[in-house]
Amino acid sequence: MSKFHDMIDGYYRFRGNEWLEERERWTELASGQSPKVMVIACSDSRVDPATIFGSRPGEVFVVRNVAALVPPFETGGGRHGVSAALEFAVTVLQVEEVLVLGHGACGGVKAALSGDLKQAEPGHGGFVAAWIDLLDDAREKVIHEHGQGAEGQTALEQEGVKVSLANLMTFPFVQERVEAGKLRLHGAVFAIADGKLRVLQDDGHFEPA
Template identity: 60%
Template sequence: MTDFADLVDGYQRFRTSDWRRQHDRWEKLKVGQEPRVMVIACSDSRVEPAQIFDTLPGEMFVVRNVANLVPPFETGGGYHGVSAAVEFAVTQLKVGEIVVLGHGQCGGCKAALAGTFDKAERGQGGFISDWVHLLDGARESVAKDHADLKSEEAREAMEQAAVRTSIENLRTFPFVRDAEAAGDLEIRGAVFAIDDGILRVMDEDGGFTPAQPRAD
């Protein structure tokens, strides 16, 4: 099982390969980052955007949290980690795309659907419960269409609904709406299904279809 010593082994590999060999790329990165894409993904260890998308250092500005959620725009106080990251990406880095990446077998979506931690205290699931309340609307919409919330179909519908929810919430941020309206920003959704390893991309109607290879 991987532990910190293994991570340090991995760092030694990074040192003598990517760091040393990609000298020109790192020389540019030392000066500053200029990613064109922001990715909002789940913390799940199986859904590492750099692995699923096979990217290089410098290519994606990445937020990861339980269930790839974006809270809605709020003017009140408190710590708004995702909002800060979105503000940084859109207004400072001026990324051209935001990708919300959901995934199959998502523990957060499952907990939201089942209400697993609904009355749990903090330290026993209470934080998770509060966080996935962001998916209350998604849950309702899934419940309308699926009698059995424990079915595979309901779970998949919930994972897609979570992506749509985060995208809707992104659009509650005035600066996001402005950038989109100005044609400076595109928002995309996708779900990586762990079951079959397929990435499904959201179309304009909010449906999801398997990603296709680029035509040559």
């Protein structure tokens, strides 16, 4: 029996329980969404923002990618999935807050730290390597200060959040709203091992929520 079949079974449970309990909510959501928060999170199957924050349907607009990264603003060719989601959330949905959510034991960060993916194997596209090179500058700083062990992994997970927050401010529509007090940016890292959420403070340190 396939895992997809198990997912269909899960759908039946959802449709017969949670959906019925929230039927009014789903009817309301059918006419549109108005989330106040956007979360940029990792694709990792262990780190679901709705589960971590106990969010109800329609409350959070989420985009997920390898290592929860935001590229800098740029125009021209290419497929800018994260940038498109950001533009939609900020300019159309007019969210009031954006959270960059990193996490512990992140495979994308681990690959960035080790540099093992720099040379794509024959037949592979090297897409992950090209994506996580967004962390190259932070990687050099982290290796210099913390090495490439567990301490370096944790440090780069935190630095990755800071990189994404800095890149968010390169988008004109983000910068304008932040400076006008209409949009707030946040950073946090969720530790899978102990379940703790550490939030980025104004002084650049991460403290338990």
